[in-house]
Amino acid sequence: MTARPQDAQAPISPPDPEAAASPGPTLQRRKFLATGGAMVGAAAAMGMGGRAAAQGAAPAADANLPPNVPAWTRQLGAPTAAPYGKPSRFETQAIRKLYPGLTEPMSAYSTTPLQELDGIITPNGLFYERHHAGVPEIDPAQHRLMLHGLVERPLIFTLDELRQFPAESHIYFMECSGNPSFLPPWGKTAAEVCGLLSCAQWTGVPLKTLLHEAGLKPEGKWIIAEGADGAAMNRSIPMEKCLDDVLVVYSQNGERLRPEQGYPLRLFVPGYEGNTHIKWLRRLHVTEEPVHSREETAKYTDLMADGKARKFSFVMECKSLITAPSGTQRLTRKGMHEMRGIAWSGRGKIARVDVSIDGGNNWYAAALQDPVLDKALTAFHAPFEWQGQELMIMSRAIDETGYVQPTIEQLADARGKVSFYHNNAIQPWKISASGEVANGRA
């Protein structure tokens, strides 16, 4: 495109698509000026209502487009005044989704807008939420962590004391075991289909350090973790896991935990279902046996086809999701496109992600984006061509143990259809001839 003269006072109109037949921008501008001002003229040319133009309030939207110098380049910006920054006010879609009837303290959740995010880190304000009794407001000065039971020296820690222990930082995903439930109705967007999933860098003290400090007795085989919320939520974690990679975390993406995420302390159990990551952590009770609490009997068990329930199905198995293009998005141009998405496994690193554009008949390997980390989201991308034909796109992840993400039919064969939690099935998106993207699971 050739450079055009720029005018600080009166922006010229954009080039006419039918340039050959038109008098050209400079001539058009002269005409606008003659009719009483570039703004009015431009607004009229855009077919805008006379009211906005007459008020002189809203300049034509295209006045800021090339080759014009946009209005914001010709003036000073806002002063530095915000003690805590916020996203641009134009990013209206990058918000957590709330669900009517599921915002009340008794049981609430919100989902991460996966389709709006890039890379592997979930910003703290967009981290998914799941609360069983609302979000307590905890004064850290009045909060303690109690470690007792089968230990030589029961201990009570303040936050200050915990921060004096050697700390570790790790990037890990966290996913609710009900993400999504096994049962229809299916959602429309990536957030609705899979948004009880987020990933952050967590900082805290390895639980094994605290167990060492307290003197773990050999009979201690489980730890019952309990939260300080109104639900006093508790889960039993096997000692083998506690001595492996479990953390008592106080920071998330570099800043202190958000209240929604368990401020000031939460248990972080890498790769295990979200429910085990006890928020507002106040007590760790070392025992010989699991407690068989409500959260591991009536809830968070998997009802199998024979009517028996599977308990302590902790690990979130390997899974992936295409986030772009995904449900409710639209392809607006033909040619080269790219599928982008995320893959994760509670058993370790992602080894490979395959993608398909024909509903799973043919697969080809996607490229994995660095970093590929243990029990963290891994970003992938794969090119595809779209010429206005109908496509069914999907991704299938394989983790370092060799486990392959199943289809929903394979899951139903293995587990029956009454199972509710742990749906890690392949998610199809359908691209229609018009470019609209919709959930391929009808």
Ligand SMILES: Nc1nc2c(c(=O)[nH]1)N[C@H]1C(S)=C(S)[C@@H](COP(=O)(O)O)O[C@H]1N2
């Ligand atoms: N104390 C307490 N811990 C809790 C919960 C809760 O309601 N209370 N919800 C659990 C569930 S079901 C999930 S999926 C995760 C959600 O954590 P998040 O809100 O930080 O995403 O926290 C778990 N830990």
Ligand SMILES: [Mo]
């Ligand atoms: Mo959950």
